[in-house]
Amino acid sequence: MKYQNFENTEVRGEGDDVDEDLRLLLIGKTGSGKSATGNIIFNDRVFKSVMSSSSVTRSCKSHTGNVNNRSVRVIDTPDFIFSTRTDFDSDSELKKALELCSPGAHVILLLLSLSTFTEQEMDFTGWFEQKFGEEALRFTVVLFTHAGQRHMRTLAEMIRMNPQLSDFINRCGQRYHEFNIKAPANRGQVTELIEKIERLISDNTNSCYTLDMMLETERRREERERRAEEEKREKEERRREEERRERIREEERREREHQMQLERVKIETENSVRRYIEQEKQKREEEEKREEEKRKEEEKRKEEEKKEEEEKSGDEEIESEHTALERDSGFKHVVKENKYIIGAGVSVSVVVIVLVFVLLKIFSSTQP
Numbered sequence: 001m002k003y004q005n006f007e008n009t010e011v012r013g014e015g016d017d018v019d020e021d022l023r024l025l026l027i028g029k030t031g032s033g034k035s036a037t038g039n040i041i042f043n044d045r046v047f048k049s050v051m052s053s054s055s056v057t058r059s060c061k062s063h064t065g066n067v068n069n070r071s072v073r074v075i076d077t078p079d080f081i082f083s084t085r086t087d088f089d090s091d092s093e094l095k096k097a098l099e100l101c102s103p104g105a106h107v108i109l110l111l112l113s114l115s116t117f118t119e120q121e122m123d124f125t126g127w128f129e130q131k132f133g134e135e136a137l138r139f140t141v142v143l144f145t146h147a148g149q150r151h152m153r154t155l156a157e158m159i160r161m162n163p164q165l166s167d168f169i170n171r172c173g174q175r176y177h178e179f180n181i182k183a184p185a186n187r188g189q190v191t192e193l194i195e196k197i198e199r200l201i202s203d204n205t206n207s208c209y210t211l212d213m214m215l216e217t218e219r220r221r222e223e224r225e226r227r228a229e230e231e232k233r234e235k236e237e238r239r240r241e242e243e244r245r246e247r248i249r250e251e252e253r254r255e256r257e258h259q260m261q262l263e264r265v266k267i268e269t270e271n272s273v274r275r276y277i278e279q280e281k282q283k284r285e286e287e288e289k290r291e292e293e294k295r296k297e298e299e300k301r302k303e304e305e306k307k308e309e310e311e312k313s314g315d316e317e318i319e320s321e322h323t324a325l326e327r328d329s330g331f332k333h334v335v336k337e338n339k340y341i342i343g344a345g346v347s348v349s350v351v352v353i354v355l356v357f358v359l360l361k362i363f364s365s366t367q368p
């Protein structure tokens with residue numbers, strides 16, 4: 001491998017206007033081997049590649065060179081999602097990468113390290129799909145690096161055992177390649193990769209993944225997020241509205257319960273007042289009845305007394321009457337008994353009176 005000193009490498013920036021046969025965009029986590037892959041492709045040390053946990057490639061770099069008699073432009077990029085730099089603007093750097101690919105990338109080489117194949121790798125494929133859009137998968141070749149450190153028997157087996165990965169590979173049209181950077185002398189792996197790339201370009205009828213596609217993806221994602229946000233807000237509003245209605249319903253229910261309670265209390269009060277009045281009335285009636293009975297008894301007593309008195313006085317009367325009667329009957333008896341005597345007396349009296357009268361007449365006639 002003919003390594004050049006990195007400092008002397010011709011690294012093109014934004015605005016380069018070279019008519020290449022092939023434009024390749026390298027995407028992957030820090031340490032996945034993007035810069036090293038670029039160097040292998042050119043068989044030259046054109047990008048800085050060192051063993052480091054932090055991002056060595058700080059900004060996008062483009063290099064155009066001759067590979068297998070083809071003009072190839074490779075765009076090396078920093079780690080867009082796991083960057084340790086605080087001043088790193090992922091979105092603008094990503095746009096810069098696409099601008100460096102202008103008018104577009106024929107192929108996106110998505111690098112996944114087999115030595116550190118963890119959930120982070122799958123997170124990266126998720127980020128890639130979300131950021132570049134589903135359309136980008138049409139231009140993607142998955143490049144597994146650090147193949148020498150692969151613990152699995154075969155790469156195909158490893159892919160099969162990871163449903164998420166095999167699904168992703170499927171959606172990339174089963175395009176993947178294995179690279180062992182530590183065997184740079186093996187140009188066969190580069191040739192093989194270039195062949196796969198050429199097949200893909202031909203399948204895509206020379207079309208490219210462009211910045212506009214990514215911007216359109218971004219626009220759609222923003223639209224989706226805006227709609228999701230709107231739906232979330234509407235859902236929240238509906239939830240609040242439902243809560244408000246529920247509160248009103250609860251208040252109405254409580255009010256109804258309160259009214260019912262009031263009504264119950266009112267009815268109970270009315271009933272107890274009615275019962276009280278009824279009892280009072282009953283008491284009064286009983287009282288009156290007792291009074292009446294008392295009065296009647298009094299009257300009866302008085303009547304009896306009167307009667308007794310009357311009886312008493314009656315007895316006396318009878319007695320006097322009896323006495324009178326007795327007297328009367330005695331008299332009558334006397335009269336009866338002396339009837340003839342009385343008759344004789346009366347006759348004698350009449351005779352006497354007549355005599356007296358006659359005498360008086362005679363006497364008056366003899367007088368002058």
Ligand SMILES: Nc1nc2c(ncn2[C@@H]2O[C@H](COP(=O)(O)OP(=O)(O)O)[C@@H](O)[C@H]2O)c(=O)[nH]1
Pocket residue numbers: 028029030031032033034035036037048049050051052055056057145146147148179180181182
């Ligand atoms: N053993 C091995 N080492 C690799 C491989 N690819 C990259 N490396 C090493 O990993 C380190 C980081 O590589 P680099 O290309 O700078 O990663 P980048 O951050 O993706 O650009 C370097 O020391 C490389 O030599 C590989 O396939 N196998």
Ligand SMILES: [Mg+2]
Pocket residue numbers: 034035036048049056057076077
């Ligand atoms: Mg790098």
